[in-house]
Amino acid sequence: MTRSIIVLSGHRSLDVGGVGTHLSLLDRMLSRAEYPHIMCYGRKPVDILKSAVLCNSARWLFPQLHVPIRQESFVQGMIRVLVKAIRGTSCKPDLVHCHDTFSTLAAKYVREAEGLDIQIVQTTHAPLLDEYLINHPDNHYLHDMAMSWDFHGYNASSRVIAVDTLQKELVRRIHDRVPVTVIPNAVDLAELADIRTKCIKTPERPYICVARHLSRKNGIPVAVEAYRRCKSAERYQLVVVGDGQDRPIVEKLIVEHKLEKKVLLMGKRSRNETLQMIANASVSLIPSIPIHNYVEATSLTMLESLGLGCPIVASSIGGLQEVLEGTEAGLLVPPNEPQALADAIDGVLSDGQLRERMRNRGMELAREYDTNAWFLRHREIYESL
Known part of the structure; x- marks a missing residue:
């Protein structure tokens, strides 16, 4: 039986971040397979505005409660998005594929409130609890609340x-009964081959590329510090593609070490x-660092670098280690150790035969991570419910 599917996520754009890429790929594969589906992501602008006003007021009036109020507002916004999608289509959905805890809770509420016979599948990129451990490390009240939200999201799901495998273990710590299937992220090899064919050129100055959001977990300051120690820095530039809340920290490091002419923040x-930037780089760096329970999953930047034929130097954690360990496709180094990262970079850049291998x-x-096999496993789950 072919399902009619709504893909629901709080992510605001398909062109931003790993989750955006994941959603874009799922949309493309559902279309190719001629699945009736609707992509619902982000919230309506009016809901975002209401949430901002409510949360700013709560921050001053009820400091302890402003985060729960913000998250409740987020769920309400996702409920409105989902209800509008369901009522606006003649092909009634029988499955909602959610991509975060709040979307799952919204789907659960709508299913119960509207009396709908729909299945819920949740893809977990990381538990909500991880976000709270990173952003609110000392607030155990919020940790308990996030764990409760995660539990109820998993409990509402027919399949997670x-x-x-690490994400599966994290789900199991919170909910030990929901069926969990591991499906690593994937990349469209045809798309990457097209970029290799059309876009690869010799840059004016060879460079090392870090294509990551500038957030603490992605370890961009570690990359800058490692680059400063590299012997290769005389010849190779460091190019950082991405933005985020850690940009001021990275800019300060660059100025402190007088690297303004060597490090380019794009x-x-x-x-x-x-x-294209990854395809033309001499090395792709993925210097992720573990924070509390958060450990890098199957990084799409890693998979894209593999498919583009760019040598990888990455942290030996989580999905990075799971994919690269025991292969010659990338070098793994201990996380948060700039000297080890610098030595690995120099080792790759000084050995042309190693780079070619x-x-x-x-x-x-x-x-092994092509989209066709990836989507087939999703399809098997959809049709089994």
Whole structure:
């Protein structure tokens, strides 16, 4: 039986971040398979405005409650998005595929309030609890609340999809009964091959690329510090593609170490531009660091770098380690250790034969994460419910 599906996420754009890329790919594959589906992401502007006003007021009046109030407002916004989608289509959905805890809670509420016979599938990229452990490390009240939200989201789901084995373990710590299937992230190899064919060129100055959101978990300051210690820094530039809340920290490091002429902060770029930057880089860095329970999952930047034939140096954690360990596709180094990262970068850049082996093995390894096999596993889950 072919399902009629709504894909629901609080993510605001398909052109931003790993989740955006994941959603864009799912949309494309559902269309190719001719699945009736609706993509619902983000909230309506009026809901975002209401949420901002409510949360700013709560921040001053009820400091302890402003985060729960903000999250409740978020769920209410997602409920309105979902109800509008359901009422606006003649092909009534029988499955909602959610991509975060709040979307799942919204789907649960709508199913009960509207008396709908729909299945809920949740893909977990990371538990909500991880976000709270990172952003509110000392607030145990919020940790308990986030864990409760995660539990009720998993409990409402017929199946949970985890993007790597660590995410499955994290789900199991919160809910030990919901069926969990591991489906690692994937990349469109045809798209990457097209970029390799059309866009690869020799840059005026060879460079090392870090294509990551500038947030603490992605370890961009570690990359800058490692670059400062690299012998290769005399010849190779460091190019950072992405933006985020850690940009002031990164800019300060660059100024402190007088690297203004060597480190280029390109800011946020389109997906196509970002892929072109990775394709033309000599090395792709993924210097993620673990924070509390958060550990990098199956990084799309890693998979894209593999498919583009760009040698990888990455932290030996989570999905990075799960994919790269025991292969010649990338070098793994301990997280948050700039000198180890610098030594690995120099090792790759000083050995042309090693780079060529890494490129070839990387493209071979990427075939194991192609979209066709990835979508087939999603399809099997949809049709089994």
